[in-house]
Amino acid sequence: MLPAKMLKNYIGLGAVMVMLLTAGCGGPQESAQQKAVPVRAIKILQQNVQITNEYAGQVQAKNEVKIQARVSGNIIEKMVSGGDLVKAGQPLYRIDGTQYESTLLSAQAQLVQAEVNLENARTDTERYQSLLNAAAIAEQRLTTQKAAERQNEALVSSYRALVRKAQDDVNSTLVVSPIDGRIDVNDVSVGTYVQAGSTALVTVGALDPVFVQFNMSENEYLNLRQISQNNLANSGWGDNVMITLSNGAAYPLSGKVTQADRSLANNSGTLALKASFANPDGILIPGMFARVKIAGAPIKNAVLVPQRAVQQILDKSLVTVVNAENKAEPRAVTLGEKVGSFWLVKDGLTVNDIVVVEGLTKVQEGAALDVTIVTPAELALSINS
Structure with a gap:
């Protein structure tokens, strides 16, 4: 007869084996499940499907003008602030025009004197012509008078040109915007001395429409051109351009490729193109990045x-x-x-x-x-x- 302790161990081992056998009794189907x-x-x-080609693009102003002073002088008045929307012809700055107004007055006085001298010369010419007809003077005297008359006519023309130039300078002391758009924030302040033809006062860029510039490879360009030629129902490969903005939002209006560079870039072998987009709400701002999407080849x-x-x-x-x-x-x-x-x-x-x-x-x-x-x-x- 086995000792009680050993019997207890055998009973425990048997119980474990029964449990293992029970666990393995499931069929193959149950195990697979x-x-x-x-x-x-x-x-x-x-x-x-139709492939959509995507390119990295950047928004640019369609018209961007760097406004420079046409006359030299100190800025005495500023009518706008950086970032303002402006209209074509809207005054932006006024330059001190004291010296230009004085020059205009002097030129006008010289013109008046020259016109008086010309009128007197014409009167003398008519009188000498009458005297010559009456054989009262030599013909040379009339010839000399006619030359003096032409000289006075030249002086009048010269002073009229000076008056126009002086008047233009006076008008140029008021600087106006040449286009509709928004001015940048890097504008000059009142009191700044500006030099004619060299000092940039401010830059104004048109906001509607705008360009989105992007580059494509030579093969992509040729493939897209081929698509346009093979599909007569398609008015052009660049007529329906869409863009996605940097936040992932799709711009609601489509654009159209309106410009292509005349040659490939030497350093990258790509062609630069510009698509024009209407921007009535001013969402697109120059400098923004956008993903340009153009429909490609059908497969x-x-x-x-x-x-x-x-x-x-x-x-x-x-x-x-x-x-x-x-x-x-x-x-x-x-x-x-x-x-x-x-x-x-x-x-x-x-x-x-x-x-x-x-x-x-x-x-x-x-x-x-x-x-x-x-x-x-x-x-x-x-x-x-």
Whole structure:
């Protein structure tokens, strides 16, 4: 008969073995269900799409004028403040015009004297002509008088030009805006001495419309031009340009490419273009950055995979495919451009494949999957940018 202590140990060991046997009595189907990883998957899409090309752009004023003084002198009056909206012809500054007003008065007095001398010369010419007709004077006397008359006419013309120049200088002491727009904050102050033709008083830029400048490669430019020529229904490859602002908001109005540089940039091999955008609410400010979007080439029967289904590992793009046995199968794919919420797939997938879009972090290669098929609409996926 076994001692009580040893008997107790045997009984405990037997109980553990019974528990292990009981745990392992489940069938193969029950074990597989316990190991299957729940995931959501989507069937690969195949449909016609149009690629959207994106470029980094910057807003520029369509008309920007650096206003300089046309006469020299001290600023004695300032009618605006930095950042103000101004209209064409609106006064901005007044320059001390005392010396220019004096010059104008002097030129006007000289003109009056010259006009009087010319009138007297014409009277003398008429009188000498009468005397010559009466044979009272020599012909040379009349010839000399006519020369004096022409000299007085030249003096009158000269003084009239001086008066116009002096009047223009007086008018230029009032500096006005040449265009509608907004002035910058780096303006000059009252009391500043400005030099004609060299001192910049302020810069004014038009706000509506504005340009968005961007660069594209030579191949992109040629491809877009080819699209326009092949599609007669399209009025032009740059007629419907959209932009997204730095905060992610889409600008509500479309623009149109209106300018292209005459040559490629030597350092980058890219072509600079400008698209014009209406800016009635003043949302676009020169210097802003924007993402420029232009419709590119249409692609027939494009194979599309959701961006969220793609994992980037080093230099490879991988997706997890649900194979015929409902198991996870990693697969490398070659991607093209982004199309809305999807990637264009160049190689690695077909329209018959199903890929995991949710639950990827829990899936390992060869793992059994508990798959729930979902649609693009359920995941809020769209091919539109």
